Structures are given as structure tokens and as C-alpha cells.
Amino acid sequence: MARARPLKIGITCYPSVGGSGIMASELGEELAARGHDVHFISYERPFRVPQDRPRLTFHPVVINDYGLFKYPDYTLPLSVKMAEVSRSVGLDVLHVHYAVPHATAAILARDMLPLGKKPKVVTTLHGTDTTLLGRDPGYGPAIAHALACSDAVTTVSEYLRRETLEVMSVTRPIEVIYNFFEPRAPTRSRAAVRRELGLGARAMLLHVSNLRAPKRIDLLLEVAARIRPKDAFKLVVLAGASWAPFEKEVRRLGLTDRVIVRERVTDIEDYLQAADLGLFTSEMESFCVSILEAMNFACPSVAPAVGGIPEVTVSGKTGELVPFGEVDTMARAVEALIKNPAERRKLGAAAKARARKFFSADAIVPLYEALYRRVCAQ
Numbered sequence: 191m192a193r194a195r196p197l198k199i200g201i202t203c204y205p206s207v208g209g210s211g212i213m214a215s216e217l218g219e220e221l222a223a224r225g226h227d228v229h230f231i232s233y234e235r236p237f238r239v240p241q242d243r244p245r246l247t248f249h250p251v252v253i254n255d256y257g258l259f260k261y262p263d264y265t266l267p268l269s270v271k272m273a274e275v276s277r278s279v280g281l282d283v284l285h286v287h288y289a290v291p292h293a294t295a296a297i298l299a300r301d302m303l304p305l306g307k308k309p310k311v312v313t314t315l316h317g318t319d320t321t322l323l324g325r326d327p328g329y330g331p332a333i334a335h336a337l338a339c340s341d342a343v344t345t346v347s348e349y350l351r352r353e354t355l356e357v358m359s360v361t362r363p364i365e366v367i368y369n370f371f372e373p374r375a376p377t378r379s380r381a382a383v384r385r386e387l388g389l390g391a392r393a394m395l396l397h398v399s400n401l402r403a404p405k406r407i408d409l410l411l412e413v414a415a416r417i418r419p420k421d422a423f424k425l426v427v428l429a430g431a432s433w434a435p436f437e438k439e440v441r442r443l444g445l446t447d448r449v450i451v452r453e454r455v456t457d458i459e460d461y462l463q464a465a466d467l468g469l470f471t472s473e474m475e476s477f478c479v480s481i482l483e484a485m486n487f488a489c490p491s492v493a494p495a496v497g498g499i500p501e502v503t504v505s506g507k508t509g510e511l512v513p514f515g516e517v518d519t520m521a522r523a524v525e526a527l528i529k530n531p532a533e534r535r536k537l538g539a540a541a542k543a544r545a546r547k548f549f550s551a552d553a554i555v556p557l558y559e560a561l562y563r564r565v566c567a568q
């Protein structure tokens with residue numbers, strides 16, 4: 191059978207630390223490794239996109255800070271760059287991650303191009319583009335329009351698909367394609383990382399996030415303050431933003447010697463392999479990539495049963511899910527797992543198996559490739 195021709199794929203995402211940008215970057219890297227020609231279009235090179243990979247090109251969007259505008263505009267220069275890249279390389283597909291403003295810019299770019307040069311637009315919704323902005327009367331109608339005009343729309347969980355249909359009264363089909371994670375090899379040994387953190391025999395609880403409001407760092411610290419005995423653990427936070435705003439609360443709760451923070455870590459696998467338990471307290475997550483990252487290193491998580499989290503990890507089998515906001519229940523669940531390494535190992539092994547079976551690049555990337563080919567054939 192003849193091999194299908196490689197595709198030319200444009201990817202737009204937020205380049206900073208955040209699940210949607212990380213997912214888009216990993217997807218681009220995987221697609222390039224599978225022979226496709228991948229073009230990232232954004233205001234900065236996404237931070238996990240390697241510099242030296244064949245078939246991976248970055249096209250920066252330059253924004254002029256004209257004095258006549260009170261608010262600088264990104265949507266128009268982005269759409270112009272999308273159209274320019276599309277025209278010059280002949281993009282088959284423009285895959286945008288996070289609807290605002292990427293989906294709107296993609297539709298505009300497609301409209302600007304002549305027939306025969308128009309890429310198919312695939313929009314992937316990641317979370318707050320539906321759950322927050324979709325509900326905002328200043329954004330919702332524009333997002334709904336961009337979704338209606340996209341050639342395909344995907345969400346990263348069934349939960350987010352249902353929310354999108356309801357919040358924006360969407361009637362078009364939406365496909366669920368879950369996030370995936372392909373771990374890189376750690377650069378240091380587990381023992382070396384644990385030494386760096388001064389853990390001794392204590393359990394290492396790991397929290398990885400961008401610290402934004404929905405992550406509810408207040409609850410994370412509250413749970414940590416209630417875990418007994420106090421000396422049984424350290425909470426390691428890999429922070430995608432400045433930790434300074436939380437330091438006062440750490441002191442108030444008497445957690446100064448319990449909490450270790452590392453900001454903007456790139457060798458995340460080093461810490462994942464060293465962790466015993468993930469800890470998350472978000473009020474909303476459409477997926478929660480950090481739980482999946484930990485699962486890949488046989489590290490189960492204690493997390494709230496909100497949004498798409500129960501689709502990622504199964505309570506009692508690959509982790510422990512607790513009703514949102516129940517800090518005492520969460521602290522007790524953490525204590526039980528700190529005391530029971532055998533149970534932790536059992537959950538961890540099942541978590542790893544689930545991650546590899548359902549959320550690996552091999553399980554997920556072919557679903558995107560099939561979707562691209564389907565929209566290109568329309």
C-alpha cells in the first residue's frame with residue numbers, strides 16, 4: 191500500500207508555561223518525528239519546542255505597539271502571519287490550540303487566502319476557552335462563531351465536550367481527543383534529586399502548575415498544613431510562575447520547612463521520577479496534564495473529582511479522588527498513602543499502565559493524523 195503523503199501543518203498556541211501550550215508543542219514535535227512538516231506560529235517560540243529538529247519551523251508574530259491603540263492587538267498580526275505562512279508553504283491544516291484568539295485569527299487567515307490555498311482549520315479547546323470565556327458575553331459569540339466555521343473541533347475530555355455544547359449552544363460535532371504525554375529520560379538519578387531536595391526518608395508530595403487562580407494554591411497549602419505527622423513529608427512545588435505571592439501564607443501556616451519550590455523547571459522528569467505522590471486541589475480542570483505526567487512515573491495523585499480529572503485517573507485504582515474543597519478528607523487520603531508504600535506502589539503501577547495505554551503519543555497522535563486527513567479529504 192502506498193504511504194500517505196506527509197502533511198504541512200501549522201500550529202498556533204500560547205508559548206508560555208501552560209497545559210495547552212505544552213500539549214501543542216509536544217504534538218508538533220511528534221508530528222515532525224512522524225515525517226510531517228510542522229510550522230509553529232506564535233509571538234514566541236513555545237518553550238518546550240526544540241531548536242534543532244528537522245521539519246520543525248518557528249514563525250514569530252511581530253506585534254507593533256502603536257501609540258494610537260490603548261490596547262495592543264494580537265489577533266490581526268497573528269492572522270496575517272498565518273495567511274503568509276500558509277501561502278508560502280501551502281499549509282494543509284492550521285491547528286489552533288485554545289480558541290481565544292487563535293481560532294478567530296485562523297478563520298480570518300483562511301478567509302484572506304485564495305481558493306486552493308486555504309488550509310483546513312482544526313480548533314482544539316483546552317478549558318477556560320469554554321468554561322470561562324465561553325460564558326463571557328464579550329467573548330462567547332465570537333468563540334461560537336469560530337467553532338462553527340472551523341473544519342473540525344476537538345476537546346481534551348468528554349467533560350469539556352459536554353460543557354462546550356451546553357455553554358455555547360454548539361450544534362456541530364465535536365471530537366474528544368485526549369491529551370498525551372511522552373516522558374523524556376531524566377537527566378539525574380532519583381537518589382540525586384531526592385538528595386538535592388533533602389528528603390531523607392520522607393515522602394515527596396509533588397504539585398506542578400502555573401499557580402493560576404483555578405489551581406487553588408490556598409487549598410493546596412491548607413491540605414499540607416493538616417497532614418500528620420508533619421515531619422513525614424515535604425511538598426515540592428514546580429511552579430510555572432512566581433511563588434512570591436504565596437510565601438506569606440506558607441509562613442502563616444507554619445509550612446516554611448515543609449514546602450520546597452522550584453520555579454520554571456525544564457527538567458521536569460527529574461522531579462517526577464523522585465516523587466511519591468501528586469497533590470492537586472484545582473476547582474476546575476478539563477484534563478490536568480500534571481496528573482498524567484506523574485502517572486507516567488508510577489506516581490499516583492490525590493486530586494479533586496472535578497471536570498475531566500476522573501477521565502484521566504480512576505479513584506481507588508490509579509489514584510485517589512476527593513470531592514472538591516474537602517481539605518480534611520484530602521489530608522487523610524494523603525496520610526493513608528504516606529503510611530502505605532505498598533498501596534502507593536500498586537496505584538502507581540496501575541497509573542503508569544493506564545497512562546501508557548490510553549494517553550501515550552502512540553495512542554493519541556494517530557487520532558490527530560486521521561482527523562487531519564479526514565478534513566483534508568472534505
Ligand code: GMT
Binds near residue numbers: 209213478480
Ligand atoms: O484553560 C486554561 O485554564 C489554560 C489551559 C492551559 O493552557 O494550561 O489549561 C487547560 O488545558 C490543559 C491542557 O489541555 C488542561 O490540562 C487543563 O486542565 C485546562 N485547565 C482548565 O480547564 C482550568
